[in-house]
Each structure stands twice: as C-alpha cells, then as structure tokens.
Amino acid sequence: xxxxxxxxxxxxxxxxxxxxxxxxxxxxxxxxxxxxxxxxxxxxxxxxxxxxxxxxxxxxxxxxxxxxxxxxxxxxxxxxxxxxxxxxxxxxxxxxxxxxxxxxxxxxxxxxxxxxxxxxxxxxxxxxxxxxxxxxxxxxxxxxxxxxxxxxxxxxxxxxxxxxxxxxxxxxxxxxxxxxxxxxxxxxxxxxxxxxxxxxxxxxxxxxxxxxxxxxxxxxxxxxxxxxxxxxxxxxxxxxxxxxxxxxxxxxxxxxxxxxxxxxxxxxxxxxxxxxxxxxxxxxxxxxxxxxxxxxx
Amino acid sequence: xxxxxxxxxxxxxxxxxxxxxxxxxxxxxxxxxxxxxxxxxxxxxxxxxxxxxxxxxxxxxxxxxxxxxxxxxxxxxxxxxxxxxxxxxxxxxxxxxxxxxxxxxxxxxxxxxxxxxxxxxxxxxxxxxxxxxxxxxxxxxxxxxxxxxxxxxxxxxxxxxxxxxxxxxxxxxxxxxxxxxxxxxxxxxxxxxxxxxxxxxxxxxxxxxxxxxxxxxxxxxxxxxxxxxxxxxxxxxxxxxxxxxxxxxxxxxxxxxx
Amino acid sequence: xxxxxxxxxxxxxxxxxxxxxxxxxxxxxxxxxxxxxxxxxxxxxxxxxxxxxxxxxxxxxxxxxxxxxxxxxxxxxxxxxxxxxxxxxxxxxxxxxxxxxxxxxxxxxxxxxxxxxxxxxxxxxxxxxxxxxxxxxxxxxxxxxxxxxxxxxxxxxxxxxxxxxxxxxxxxxxxxxxxxxxxxxxxxxxxxxxxxxxxxxxxxxxxxxxxxxxxxxxxxxxxxxxxxxxxxxxxxxxxxxxxxxxxxxxxxxxxxxxxxxxxxxxxxxxxxxxxxxxxxxxxxxxxxxxxxx
Numbered sequence: 001x002x003x004x005x006x007x008x009x010x011x012x013x014x015x016x017x018x019x020x021x022x023x024x025x026x027x028x029x030x031x032x033x034x035x036x037x038x039x040x041x042x043x044x045x046x047x048x049x050x051x052x053x054x055x056x057x058x059x060x061x062x063x064x065x066x067x068x069x070x071x072x073x074x075x076x077x078x079x080x081x082x083x084x085x086x087x088x089x090x091x092x093x094x095x096x097x098x099x100x101x102x103x104x105x106x107x108x109x110x111x112x113x114x115x116x117x118x119x120x121x122x123x124x125x126x127x128x129x130x131x132x133x134x135x136x137x138x139x140x141x142x143x144x145x146x147x148x149x150x151x152x153x154x155x156x157x158x159x160x161x162x163x164x165x166x167x168x169x170x171x172x173x174x175x176x177x178x179x180x181x182x183x184x185x186x187x188x189x190x191x192x193x194x195x196x197x198x199x200x201x202x203x204x205x206x207x208x209x210x211x212x213x214x215x216x217x218x219x220x221x222x223x224x225x226x227x228x229x230x231x232x233x234x235x236x237x238x239x240x241x242x243x244x245x246x247x248x249x250x251x252x253x254x255x256x257x258x259x260x261x262x263x264x265x266x267x268x269x270x271x272x273x274x275x276x277x278x279x280x281x282x283x284x285x286x287x288x289x290x291x292x293x294x295x296x297x
Numbered sequence: 298x299x300x301x302x303x304x305x306x307x308x309x310x311x312x313x314x315x316x317x318x319x320x321x322x323x324x325x326x327x328x329x330x331x332x333x334x335x336x337x338x339x340x341x342x343x344x345x346x347x348x349x350x351x352x353x354x355x356x357x358x359x360x361x362x363x364x365x366x367x368x369x370x371x372x373x374x375x376x377x378x379x380x381x382x383x384x385x386x387x388x389x390x391x392x393x394x395x396x397x398x399x400x401x402x403x404x405x406x407x408x409x410x411x412x413x414x415x416x417x418x419x420x421x422x423x424x425x426x427x428x429x430x431x432x433x434x435x436x437x438x439x440x441x442x443x444x445x446x447x448x449x450x451x452x453x454x455x456x457x458x459x460x461x462x463x464x465x466x467x468x469x470x471x472x473x474x475x476x477x478x479x480x481x482x483x484x485x486x487x488x489x490x491x492x493x494x495x496x497x498x499x500x501x502x503x504x505x506x507x508x509x510x511x512x513x514x515x516x517x518x519x520x521x522x523x524x525x526x527x528x529x530x531x532x533x534x535x536x537x538x539x540x541x542x543x544x545x546x547x548x549x550x551x552x553x554x555x
Numbered sequence: 556x557x558x559x560x561x562x563x564x565x566x567x568x569x570x571x572x573x574x575x576x577x578x579x580x581x582x583x584x585x586x587x588x589x590x591x592x593x594x595x596x597x598x599x600x601x602x603x604x605x606x607x608x609x610x611x612x613x614x615x616x617x618x619x620x621x622x623x624x625x626x627x628x629x630x631x632x633x634x635x636x637x638x639x640x641x642x643x644x645x646x647x648x649x650x651x652x653x654x655x656x657x658x659x660x661x662x663x664x665x666x667x668x669x670x671x672x673x674x675x676x677x678x679x680x681x682x683x684x685x686x687x688x689x690x691x692x693x694x695x696x697x698x699x700x701x702x703x704x705x706x707x708x709x710x711x712x713x714x715x716x717x718x719x720x721x722x723x724x725x726x727x728x729x730x731x732x733x734x735x736x737x738x739x740x741x742x743x744x745x746x747x748x749x750x751x752x753x754x755x756x757x758x759x760x761x762x763x764x765x766x767x768x769x770x771x772x773x774x775x776x777x778x779x780x781x782x783x784x785x786x787x788x789x790x791x792x793x794x795x796x797x798x799x800x801x802x803x804x805x806x807x808x809x810x811x812x813x814x815x816x817x818x819x820x821x822x823x824x825x826x827x828x829x830x831x832x833x834x835x836x837x838x839x840x841x842x843x844x845x846x847x848x
Contacts (some may be wrong), residue, residue: 018754032653034590079832086588087832090783093590094825097780101821138418146415147405147423147429154391156404161389162374164351164382166406166464168625175412207775210660216654221393226606252669257660266655 005106006126010194012234013133014187015214019141019230020223022181022211027175027221027273028149030156035076035092038099039069039181040188044198046187048119049109058120062189069185070178077174078110096205103200115199125193132190136183143179149154152176213258220271224278233258237248303365304329304472305350305381310359312345314331319345322359323531329472332499332507334538337527344386346527347475350508351383352376364472375529378406382466383475385546386510387482388458390450396461397446402432405467436468439501456487460494467502476550478507480516485488492516518542526550559692560809566698569705570764572745574782574790575797576709576755577756583792584729584749586595587652592757594663599627599761600770603625604676608733613679620762621706627758634659643723660776667772676770701763706742708759712752721748729792784828787788790838799839 013264018036025033043065044230072095080091103110109118122128143149155169163169192198214233219225237254245253305327312320320342327333335343348354350359352373361368368376380405381554392397408429410421437443442464445453448463466474479495480488499507499520511517517538519526524541526534528550532539541547574596581589603623607613620661653709682696684755716722727735736742757775764778785804789796811823831838 026650032650032739034657072826076829079829079836083832083836084791085649086582086605087787088834089588089590090787091828091832094780094784094828097777098821098825101818103824105818142416143412146412147401147408147426148412148415149406149411150394150398150402153393154399156395157391158389160353160373161385161391162402164353164377165403166374166377166469168374168406179412206665207659209657212657213661231459237732248669253665254481255665256662256669259665262654262658263637263662266638266651266658270641270645270647270651 001002007194008235008238010126010129011238012186012231013129014190014194015211015234016133016188016227016230017136018184018187018207018211019214019218019226021180021187022141022215023180023223023226024140024179024183026212026215027223027226028152028156030085030145030152031081031173032089032212033092033177033180034089034208034212035094035096036100036181036184036211037188037203037205038092038096039073040185040191040207041099041103041198041200041203042072042188043069043078043115043185044188044192044203045103045110048116048192048198051120052118052124053109065189066182066185069188073178073181074174077177081170081173081177093208094126095206096208097283100200101206110200113200115197115202117197119192119196119198121196129190129194132186135228136186137223139183140220144223148172149177149188210255210258211250212260217261217265219260219277302329303327304363306362307350308360310346310349310356310361312342312349312354313357316473318362320338320349320356321479322395322435323527324359324533325525327506327508329504329506330519331523332345334521334524334541335508335510335527336512336517336524337533340529342530343527344477347383347477348507350376350473350475351381374406380469380472382469382471384459384466384477384479387478388455390461390462390465392449392451394450396442396450396453397430397433398435399450400436400465400468401429401463403465404429404432407469418451420485433468433520436499438466440464440467440497456483456490459483459487459491463494463498467498467505468504471505473506473508476507478510478512479534480513488513488516492519495520503546514542556813560813561806562692562694563698564806565802566695566702566805567809568802569702570760570767571781571785571805572709572798572801573756573760573763574778575703575710575801576794577753577760578779578782579786579789579792579797580712580756581749581753582786582832583794584725584745586653586792587649587656588783589656589753590653590779591638591656591659591663592753592782593775593777595630595634595754596761596764596775596778597628597667597772598630598663598775599623599758600765600774601671601676601761602626603758603765604678604763604770606621607678615765616681616700616762620759623762624755624758626725627754627756627761627844628751629754631754631757632747635746635750637729648827660779662770664776672772678766678770679721681766697767701767704759704763712756713794719782725749781824784824787828788831790840793838793840796838796840803839 022033022036023030046068047058047061047065049062050056051058074296076091076095080088104112124285147183151162151167155167155172159169188203191202214229215226217233218227218229236250241249241251243250303326304323307323307325310320310323311318323346335346337343345354349356351370352371355472363376363379364380366379368379391402394402408425410419410425414422434443434446440460442460445457445461450458453461463476463479480491483491498505509517509520521538524535524538525532526541526547533550534544534547574592576593578589581587585729603619606622607619639652640661642655643653681700685697686695688694716725724735724740725748726746727738728742732742734840761775764774768774781804785801786797788804789798789800807821807827808824811820
C-alpha cells in the first residue's frame with residue numbers, strides 16, 4: 001500500500017473511533033450530543049501544546065488532554081442532564097461553537113484559524129491508530145454487553161420505568177457522557193497525530209453532526225453498523241475525489257449525499273441500515289444455516 | 298409484635314396539580330404478607346397515589362414511610378432500592394431488551410462490578426453476571442416464564458408481557474409491590490390466568506405486601522384482604538372486601554345516586 | 556456612552572428575538588428542537604438576495620422581505636413533508652426529530668457552501684448614509700429598521716397567539732395534543748400554521764440578517780446558536796421568555812464587547828447559559844418544559 005492509501009485507512013479509523021464515542025452517548029444512553037468535536041478540540045490542542053511548551057512526553061500529555069475533556073464533559077453534564085433532552089442537545093451545540101471561538105481567542109498559543117502544526121512526528125502512527133480503533137470497538141462492545149449497557153438501553157427506552165427499578169439514571173448518564181467524550185477526545189489526538197496540523201475548522205460543528213449522521217445511518221442500536229458506517233462513509237467519498245458533478249468534485253458534495261442518505265433512512269428504514277443487529281459468530285452461523293436450508297429445498 | 302410491623306404507611310397525603318386536588322388526605326397502613334386493593338372510578342387519583350409511593354411525584358403535603366423509614370425526601374431510585382417496586386398501567390417493558398435482560402435490569406444496580414471490570418472482562422464481571430443471570434432465570438422459572446427468556450420482550454402477547462413486567466418487579470424480592478391495573482387490556486382468558494398467577498405469587502413470596510389498583514371487582518374480591526375505595530381523591534370507604542361491597546356510599550359512587 | 560450601548564444592544568436583541576421566537580414556537584407546540592431553523596435562515600437570505608439581484612433596479616426592501624417570507628413558508632412546509640412527516644407517522648422517539656432537523660440544516664448549508672462559499676455576497680446598501688444622530692447618539696438606520704420590523708412582527712405574533720381563536724387552538728395543542736384533538740381541533744391544520752409561522756420568521760430574519768451581516772452559507776448557523784441560547788435562558792418553549800432573554804442577551808453582549816472585546820463574547824454567552832441552567836433551569840419565564848412521565 002502506498003502512503004495515500006494508508007492515509008485513507010487511518011482517516012477512516014479515526015472516524016470509526018469518533019463514531020463509537022457518539023455511539024456510546026447517543027445509541028446507548030439516548031443523549032443527542034452535537035458537541036463531540038469540541039472534545040476533540042480540547043484534547044488535541046491540550047496534548048500538542050503541552051507537549052511542545054513543557055517538553056513532556058506525548059503519552060503523558062495525551063492523558064492530560066483526555067482528562068481535560070472529561071472534566072469539561074462533567075461540568076456540562078451536571079446541570080444539563082437533569083433536564084429535558086433538548087437542553088442537552090442545545091448546550092453541547094453551544095459548547096462546540098464556544099470551543100472554536102476559544103481556539104481563535106487564544107491565538108497566542110493555538111495559532112488561531114491558521115492551525116497549530118508543531119506536532120511531533122510519531123513513527124508507528126498507523127499501527128497506533130489501528131490498535132486503538134480495535135481497542136475502542138472492543139471497549140464499546142464490552143460496555144454494551146455489561147450491566148451498564150443494559151441499564152443504558154433501559155433508560156433510553158423509558159427513563160421513568162428505569163428509575164423505578166433502581167437505575168440511577170442521572171448518574172449513569174453523566175458517566176456515559178464523560179466516557180463517550182473521552183473516546184472523542186482520543187479521536188481528536190489521533191487526528192492531530194495523523195494530519196500533523198489541527199485547525200478550528202477541522203473540528204467544526206459539521207464534524208459533530210457528521211458523526212451523528214454516520215451513526216444513524218449504520219443503525220441506531222448497532223455497534224457493528226456504526227463502526228462500518230463510520231469507516232465506509234469516510235472512505236468512499238475520498239476515493240471518489242476525482243469524480244465531478246456540476247463541475248465540482250464529488251468530495252465537496254459528500255455532506256449533501258450523507259444528508260440525502262439520512263433522509264432516505266428516516267423515511268424508509270427508521271432504525272438505520274442494521275437496526276439492532278450485531279455481528280457475532282451466531283448470526284453468521286444463522287445466515288449459513290438459512291442458506292443451507294434454502295439449498296436443501 | 299413482628300406481625301404488626303408496617304411495611305408501608307402514609308399519613309394525610311395530598312397531591313395538587315395546579316389547584317386540582319388529585320389526592321386529598323389519603324392515609325394508609327400496610328403490613329407484610331397482605332394484599333390491599335385500591336378501587337374507584339376513573340380519575341379518583343389511584344394511579345397518582347402509586348406515583349407518590351414510588352416517588353415519581355412528590356406529595357404536596359403529608360408523610361410517607363417505607364419499612365419504618367421516612368422517605369419524603371427520597372427519590373424514585375432510592376425507594377426502588379429500598380424494596381418498593383411496581384408495574385405500570387400501560388405495560389412499560391424495555392423494548393430493546395430480551396425478557397431475561399428486562400428482568401436483569403432490576404438487579405443491575407446491585408451487581409458488584411464497576412466499569413473497569415466491565416470493559417476488561419475481569420473475573421468479578423463474569424462472576425456477577427453469572428449470579429444475576431442465574432437469579433433472573435430462577436425467578437422466570439419460578440413464575441414459569443423461562444421458556445420466553447430469550448424472546449424479545451415486546452413481541453410477546455399482552456398477557457405474557459404483563460407477567461414479565463411482574464417478574465421484573467419481583468426479582469429483587471421487594472417488600473412492597475404495586476400493581477397498577479394488572480388486568481387492563483387483557484381478554485377474559487388472560488384475566489383468569491392472571492388471577493391464578495397472582496395467587497401463586499402470594500404463595501411464593503409470603504412476606505410480600507401487594508397493592509393492587511383494579512376496576513374488575515371479581516379480581517379484587519378474590520385477591521384482597523383489605524380494600525380502599527377512592528372517589529374524587531378522597532377515601533370514601535375502607536375495610537374487608539365483603540364489608541365494602543355493601544357499603545351504601547360505595548354503591549352510590551359506583552352506580553350513581555338514586 | 557452607556558445609552559449608546561444600550562440602544563445598540565436592544566437592536567441586536569431584536570435580531571436575536573426574531574430567531575429565538577422562530578425556534579421557540581416550533582418547540583412549544585411540537586416539542587422538538589428545530590435545528591433546521593438556522594439552515595432555513597441561510598437559505599432565505601440567499602433567496603432574498605437572488606430575488607433582489609434578478610431586477611435591474613432593486614425593488615423596495617419590503618417587497619423582498621415579503622417575497623422571501625412567502626418562500627420561507629413554502630420551504631418550511633416542504634421540509635416538514637420530507638423530514639418530519641414520517642417521524643410523526645411512525646411515532647419515532649424525539650431523537651429522530653433532532654437528527655432530521657439537523658440533517659436539513661446541514662444539507663442546506665452544504666449545498667450553499669458548494670456553490671457560494673468562494674465569494675460572500677451582499678445586499679445593495681439600503682441607505683445612502685448609514686447613521687443618523689440624535690444629539691450625541693449615533694444610530695444606525697439599518698438597526699432601526701430591523702428593530703421596527705422585528706418589534707412589529709413579534710407584537711403581531713404575540714397578538715395572534717394570545718388573542719385570536721387560532722392562537723387559542725395553538726396554545727391548546729401545545730399543552731395537550733391528545734385532548735385538543737378530542738375537543739375537535741384540527742391538529743394537522745395547527746401543524747401547518749406552526750411551520751408557516753416559523754418559515755415566515757426565518758424568511759424575514761434571513762433578509763434582515765443578510766442586510767446586516769452579508770450573505771454567506773454559515774450565516775444562519777452562526778446566528779441560530781444565539782437564538783438557541785436566548786430560548787434556553789428564557790425557558791424552552793416560552794415565547795415571552797425567549798423574547799425577554801434575547802434582548803437581555805443583546806444588551807449583555809454589547810456591554811461585554813465594549814469592555815472586554817468581541818473575541819470572548821461567545822464564551823461569555825455560553826457561560827451565562829450554563830449558569831442559568833445551574834441556578835434557574837426553568838429560565839426567565841419560569842415555565843419549564845419537562846418530559847412526560
């Protein structure tokens with residue numbers, strides 16, 4: 001594989017990590033966050049600026065960056081998650097807008113809208129990204145299959161009923177939001193490592209929205225669907241870069257195309273492409289059996 | 298004196314909704330091992346009383362004690378963990394989960410492993426998952442629902458869903474179980490099965506205090522030891538079923554003034 | 556100086572109020588956050604611009620506003636058909652409304668971005684001199700026009716909601732759609748009304764914002780956040796609260812900008828909103844949108 005192809009795969013993997021972060025928040029616990037890009041911003045800038053100015057190893061500053069994101073998520077969650085879901089969506093969105101302007105405001109450190117590019121080169125970045133993607137997917141899968149996942153699905157379908165069975169909805173939501181934001185934060189750092197430059201535009205509101213769109217396209221309750229959608233919807237438009245429509249590269253139209261896909265999904269397949277299905281050996285075996293049965297006839 | 302210990306007790310509970318008194322000075326005392334019925338016409342405030350008991354609403358005035366502990370300032374989650382569970386008038390199972398998982402949710406808050414154990418698949422996770430899985434399955438077996446354990450909860454017929462909902466509430470072995478119109482929406486055959494089912498529960502969980510809201514007199518009469526009759530938020534009669542049945546005030550409320 | 560700032564703040568507040576109300580009216584009746592409002596505003600700003608540009612001699616501004624408002628109504632009804640109708644029909648959870656309205660907002664913004672991101676457009680100047688003065692005060696003519704138009708519109712809207720039969724029906728549906736259906740209120744009629752009002756408001760605010768800030772794809776998105784913040788501070792779903800909060804926000808922003816500069820204002824508005832949620836989550840109006848038990 002050449003560098004270009006490796007780059008595409010890395011981008012897609014980072015997209016998967018971002019979407020899995022949103023999956024935990026939105027699909028498990030039913031909170032519609034529109035500010036996940038903001039957590040990517042916080043951790044990425046934190047990590048690389050600290051690494052540069054204090055000369056600390058990047059692994060340490062990455063942990064600090066993620067911790068900073070987690071703290072911000074906690075502060076937002078405490079007043080907001082007691083209220084109606086709409087507040088959460090609006091506040092996370094406001095938070096995203098605020099983060100972009102903070103980056104511009106602190107131009108002295110962040111280099112403003114031009115972008116911060118003093119990011120050290122990390123050698124095995126490809127394998128780091130692949131490894132972390134696998135880890136994050138495993139993490140989310142384990143979480144979904146644990147008691148926390150069950151309680152989340154319960155509170156998502158019926159908050160009042162969940163409370164009546166001892167699920168501490170408020171606390172669980174806060175924890176889930178913080179964890180999901182940590183994963184977004186991780187995606188932000190990897191994005192910086194891969195591209196060697198971070199700009200406020202790169203982490204705009206559109207990115208937060210794009211991740212939600214990927215998620216719903218793949219399937220509202222399916223981690224498999226979310227991961228596949230996160231990967232493919234990032235990859236396909238990149239490979240179609242040279243195709244033109246109305247004299248404009250198809251790449252430019254990608255958001256429009258995503259949106260049309262989502263409108264189709266909402267209208268015709270409201271649970272996303274995979275709905276609640278998950279990949280497992282058992283479903284695969286089930287598919288085979290069905291095929292055999294059909295052949296047997 | 299063990300028998301006279303009260304598991305649920307409320308004094309002069311009132312509940313206002315913007316000037317409308319949904320519950321007006323309601324008092325009640327419930328001992329373990331009893332079945333109490335709450336009857337009355339629509340809009341008499343029965344469900345509101347249940348909602349106050351399970352802390353979905355905070356009462357406007359009055360006090361509420363659960364197992365000797367004042368719970369006026371406790372929330373829904375806390376009273377649930379203290380041993381008060383309920384079912385809902387319109388069945389509210391968690392649609393994304395299987396029957397077994399629905400029952401497990403009740404136990405999940407008590408499972409002894411944290412998020413780190415969960416994502417790293419540490420032994421404590423395995424052990425606790427096995428424990429609550431077994432306990433949930435035992436309850437389902439006890440209530441003869443184990444054959445549906447893996448089915449999608451909301452794809453079952455209505456009567457079965459109702460029983461799963463009761464199983465979900467029973468799995469923690471609560472002290473008080475509130476049943477809000479368990480026969481609502483069931484056909485006669487299913488009602489018949491439900492009565493049997495509730496009698497079974499009575500035997501299987503001897504310490505349990507059961508509170509039932511119901512419209513169907515046959516069901517109430519065959520189950521309850523004690524009845525409270527509500528009308529327009531007030532208690533108009535209380536006592537043994539046979540006694541209440543021929544109370545003229547009750548007859549008037551049900552059949553209209555003559 | 557204070558007086559000057561206050562006047563500017565009120566004018567800014569009027570802009571925010573127009574946006575906040577367009578958002579709040581959908582929320583108060585349909586109980587979902589209409590993120591599409593920002594995209595609508597952008598789209599209307601462009602429509603107004605091209606309408607005006609299609610004439611040799613630009614028509615008076617009120618013609619443009621009316622035309623755009625009309626387009627806004629049609630556009631809003633069209634969006635309802637393609638995005639929200641099936642959600643209502645399937646009775647899908649609220650989160651789908653978030654997703655659908657978000658999608659609409661993005662699709663509009665990105666279509667506009669593909670074609671018009673290169674060079675920002677601007678309405679031809681409306682006035683030969685931009686300000687007039689009363690004593691030492693300098694007042695922008697544009698701001699005055701915006702203030703007058705939005706004050707008139709808001710007053711008309713409040714009258715419509717509070718004093719007419721249609722308004723009564725709208726309020727009834729806002730409180731309980733089921734009960735109002737039983738009382739013989741045609742809820743699909745009300746739905747059309749609500750989207751028309753929201754579309755109308757986005758049309759008007761699109762043109763006015765376009766005049767004030769220039770026409771660019773992200774115009775609506777940027778301004779919409781202010782509208783959201785105003786309606787959260789005002790108490791979600793309350794029109795009066797949203798208007799009051801919008802003016803408050805306008806004033807606050809003007810004074811803050813004067814003292815601390817404009818770079819930090821987004822941070823300030825966000826922190827104010829968060830503080831409000833900490834201290835008084837029911838907002839200025841005291842009305843509190845809760846999820847149904």
